Amino acid sequence: MNKTTFENLVEDWVYRFIDADENLTCCEIFTNTNISKISHSVLDQMSTSKLCDFNCDFVVLVQEKNKEYQLIFINRFTKSIGIKDIGEMLIYAKIAKPLYAFLISVNGHSSEINNTVTNNQISIPLFQYDLNKSLILFALNENGVQKDSILPLNSRDFFYRKIPMP
Numbered sequence: 001m002n003k004t005t006f007e008n009l010v011e012d013w014v015y016r017f018i019d020a021d022e023n024l025t026c027c028e029i030f031t032n033t034n035i036s037k038i039s040h041s042v043l044d045q046m047s048t049s050k051l052c053d054f055n056c057d058f059v060v061l062v063q064e065k066n067k068e069y070q071l072i073f074i075n076r077f078t079k080s081i082g083i084k085d086i087g088e089m090l091i092y093a094k095i096a097k098p099l100y101a102f103l104i105s106v107n108g109h110s111s112e113i114n115n116t117v118t119n120n121q122i123s124i125p126l127f128q129y130d131l132n133k134s135l136i137l138f139a140l141n142e143n144g145v146q147k148d149s150i151l152p153l154n155s156r157d158f159f160y161r162k163i164p165m166p
Contacts, residue, residue: 001078001106001141002078003078006076006078006106006140007057007076009140009141009142010057010058010074010076010104010140011029011058013104013140013144013145014026014029014058014060014072014074017162017163018060018062018072020162020163021162022065023064023065024062024063024064024065024070025062025063026060026061026062027042027061027062027063027069028040028042028060028061029058029059029060029061030058030059030060030061031057031058032055032056032057032058033055033059034052034053034054034055035049035052035059035071036049036050036051036052036053037053042061042069043061045069046069046071048071048096048097048098049071049096051095051096052071052092052095052096054092056073056074056075056089056092057074057075057076058072058073058074058075058076059071059072059073059074060072060074062099070098070099071096071098071099072098072099072100072101072102073089073092073093073096073098073100073101073102074101074102074103074104075088075089075102075103075104076104076105077103077104077105077106077107078105078106079105079106079107080105080107080108080109080110080111081103081105081107081108081109081110081137082109082110082112082113083113083116085103086103086117086126086127086135086137089101089103089135090126090127090129090135093129093130093133093135094129094130097129097130097133100133100136101129101133101135101136102135102136102137102138103135103136103137103138104137104138104139104140105137105138105139105140106139106140106141107139108137108138108139108146108149108151109137109149109151117137117151117152118151118153120152120153120154123151123152123153123154124152124154126152127151127152127155134152134154134155135152136150136151136152136155136159137149137150137151137152138150138151138159144163145163147160
C-alpha cells in the first residue's frame with residue numbers, strides 16, 4: 001500500500017473512531033503540523049499545545065462532552081514499527097499527555113522487537129506515558145484494525161471496546 005492511500009485509510013479510521021465515541025467530537029485534524037507554531041483560537045487557549053514543538057503525522061483536536069478540548073497524536077507507518085518509533089511517540093506523549101497516542105502501521109510492529117513488546121514487564125513502562133494512559137500500536141488495513149496486532153497487550157480489552165467494527 002502506498003503512503004497516500006494509507007494516510008487516507010488512517011484519516012478515515014480516525015473519523016470513525018471519534019464518531020464511535022459519544023463523548024468526543026472531532027474539531028480539526030492537523031496533518032504534519034507543528035501545532036506549537038500556529039495561531040488557532042482553541043489551541044492558543046490550551047497550555048499543552050505550546051509544548052508540542054514537534055510534528056506528528058496527525059494531531060486531532062477533539063472536544064469532550066464536558067466541553068474540554070483534548071489532543072490525539074497519531075504517527076502512521078507503511079513499514080513495521082520499531083523501538084525508535086515507539087520511543088519518539090512516547091516522548092511526545094509524556095510531554096503533552098494527549099487523550100490518545102496511536103502508532104498505526106500497515107504491518108504492525110517489527111518482528112525483531114516481538115519479545116520486548118509482548119512482555120508485560122517490559123512493555124508497560126515502554127508504552128505508558130501517564131497514569132492509565134498508554135501508547136496504542138496496531139496494524140490497519142482496508143478491513144480495519146487487525147485485532148491481534150494491538151499493543152501493549154494489557155490495553156487490548158480497553159481498545160477492543162473503543163474501536164469501530166468494519
